[in-house]
Amino acid sequence: MYGNTLQIAEAIAEGLSRTMDVEMFEVGLAPSDPGDLDLLAVGGPTHQFGLSRKSSREQAADDADGPLISAGIGIREWIGGLGKVKSGAAVAFDTSIRKPNLPGSAARGAAKRLKRLGYRMLLPGEPFLVEGATGPITDGELERARKWGEQAAAGVASTSTG
C-alpha cells in the first residue's frame, strides 16, 4: 500500500537477477496466468494477522499520506484466481511490523495457498520487518531481502530438472 513491500520486492528482485531474468508486477497488473516460470515470488503486506482483504486495504488507504502502490486487488485475490499447476517453484514474502511482534504473516498464508495449488515452495514464507504501519523498513532488511532472493535463485538452480 505504502511502498514498503515494493522496496523489499525490488531488493529480492535484485538478488534473483544475479542469476535469473526477473519480471516484476504490481499485483493488479500481474498476469492472471503466470505461465511457465522457473520461479514465482509473491509478496504483500501483513494485514490483520494475514493476507490483506478489501476492508483492510480500505483502512490502509484511509491512513495513507500519499498515493497508494496498490489501489485494487491484493495477493489473496490474485492467488485465488490462479489455477492448479503440475510443477513450478515458488517463494512468498511479506512485510510485517517489528514491534509488537504479532502472530500471523501474509507470507505464510500465501505460501500455504501456493502449495495447495501445486507449487513447490523453495523456502518458508518470509516476513521482512518495518518499524511502523507506513514504514520505514527496519535497518538491514533490504540487504537481507537481497540475500533471500539470491538464496531462492540458488534453490531453483539446485532443484531444477533442466
Ligand SMILES: Cc1cc2nc3c(=O)[nH]c(=O)nc-3n(C[C@H](O)[C@H](O)[C@H](O)COP(=O)(O)O)c2cc1C
Ligand atoms: C489495516 C492494517 C492492518 C495491519 N495488520 C498488521 C498485522 O496484523 N501484523 C503486522 O505485523 N502488521 C500489520 N500491519 C502493518 C503492515 O504490515 C504494514 O503497514 C505493511 O507491512 C507496510 O507495507 P506496505 O507499505 O507495502 O503497505 C497492518 C497495517 C494495516 C494498514
